[in-house]
Structure formats: C-alpha cells, structure tokens
Amino acid sequence: MIQRPARPRPALLAGLCLLLVGLLAGLLTGCSVEGGAAPGTPTGTASPSRTATATPSRTATATPSRTATAAPSRTAADLPAVREADLPPEARKTLALIRGGGPFPYAKDGAVFSNFERILPRRERGYYREYTVRTPGERDRGARRIVTGRGGETYYTDDHYQSFREVVADENR
Structure with a gap:
C-alpha cells in the first residue's frame, strides 16, 4: 500500500x-x-546573514530598526575639527577632485551618504554625498572617506564612519 x-x-x-x-x-x-556591512556594524566584524532562513x-x-528616536540630533559643533592642511595628502587630493567636479577614481564616489550612524547632523536623504579617500597599501576602497553636505560643509572619517571630523578650510585657499 x-x-x-x-x-x-x-x-x-x-x-x-x-x-x-x-x-x-x-x-x-x-x-x-x-x-x-549593515550600518552600525563595526568594521572588521562579520555582519549577520540577511536571509529569510x-x-x-x-x-x-x-x-x-532605525527610528527617529535612535540617537539624539547632532550639530556640527558636536564634532571635532581638522584643518584641511592637516589632512593626509590623499584626502586633500580627493577634496581637489570634489571641487573640480571629478573625474573620480571610484564608481561609488558621489553616492548618497545616508548617515545611518547618526553622527553627522540630521538632514533629509540625499543631502550628504560621500567620496573615497585612497588608502596606500589597501586593495579595496579602504576606510577613509570625505562626506560633503549641500550647504558646503565637509567631513572626514578615517575609520569607516565610526567617527567624523569637520574639515575647516585653510584661510589662504
């Protein structure tokens, strides 16, 4: 049977x-x-698998989930500052490319930076753009970035968005 x-x-x-x-x-x-990696995942750690199984x-x-109450609103005054002249030479080169409108060496340069970490002041989606700062010896994009805002503000991170410093333009530029 x-x-x-x-x-x-x-x-x-x-x-x-x-x-x-x-x-x-x-x-x-x-x-x-x-x-x-998932936003907020520290670099160097594996992010959990994102599958339906x-x-x-x-x-x-x-x-x-990322909600409006995830972190307090920040201002640029909350961030440490760094003079443009004190940035690594690769960061200064990236700033020159940004000011000149490119061409950029990485396909993701100029992409929207979503500020998931909520370290930068909160703005509407699309306000911030990110650019790769070349890291000597790295085979991929590395951890260094320049993030710019529509209002002309500029931020630098050398630890893949874990911290930022506001870039202060040099007076003689």
Missing part, C-alpha cells in the same frame, strides 16, 4: 506565512541601501 504524504494543515501554512512576512519586514527595515533564536535577537 502506497502512503500519500500528509496534507499541510491550513493553520500551519498561515503561521509559516506570517513568520516569513515578519522576518522579511525586519530584514527590510534593517538593511543598508548602499550595500556592504533565519533560525528561531535569530528572531528573538533581531537588529533594532
């Missing part, structure tokens, strides 16, 4: 569908638009 596989129960199917929808919603609210224990420790 051939046994047929048992039919799935409607309640079980509905529960699985709800679980998948919840997992997908959580993943979508926690993913980075630009790709790479998460284990039950993973659902209990989901990444918190």
Whole structure:
C-alpha cells in the first residue's frame, strides 16, 4: 500500500506565512541601501546573514530598526575639527577632485551618504554625498572617506564612519 504524504494543515501554512512576512519586514527595515556591512556594524566584524532562513533564536535577537528616536540630533559643533592642511595628502587630493567636479577614481564616489550612524547632523536623504579617500597599501576602497553636505560643509572619517571630523578650510585657499 502506497502512503500519500500528509496534507499541510491550513493553520500551519498561515503561521509559516506570517513568520516569513515578519522576518522579511525586519530584514527590510534593517538593511543598508548602499550595500556592504549593515550600518552600525563595526568594521572588521562579520555582519549577520540577511536571509529569510533565519533560525528561531535569530528572531528573538533581531537588529533594532532605525527610528527617529535612535540617537539624539547632532550639530556640527558636536564634532571635532581638522584643518584641511592637516589632512593626509590623499584626502586633500580627493577634496581637489570634489571641487573640480571629478573625474573620480571610484564608481561609488558621489553616492548618497545616508548617515545611518547618526553622527553627522540630521538632514533629509540625499543631502550628504560621500567620496573615497585612497588608502596606500589597501586593495579595496579602504576606510577613509570625505562626506560633503549641500550647504558646503565637509567631513572626514578615517575609520569607516565610526567617527567624523569637520574639515575647516585653510584661510589662504
């Protein structure tokens, strides 16, 4: 006698569908638009896998979503300053390329910087743009970036967005 596989129960199917929808919603609210490591993930550490096949224990420790109350609003005055002349030569070269409108050596130069870390002052999406600062000896883009705002402000990070310094233009420029 051939046994047929048992039919799935409607309640079980509905529960699985709800679980998948919840997992997908959580993943979508926690993913980075630009790709790479998840925002807020320290460099040098692996980010958790972002697939719909998460284990039950993973659902209990989901990444918190980015809400308006995630961090207090910052101002540029909260950040340390660095004189343009004190930046590494590669950063000064990137600033010259930005002022000249390019050409930029990396495809992602000029991309929107979303400020997920909320270290820079909060602005609407698209306000900030990021540019790669070449790091000698690195085979990839490295950790150094220049971030500019539409209002003319400029910021420098050498630790992949973990900290920023506001760039103060030299008087003789």
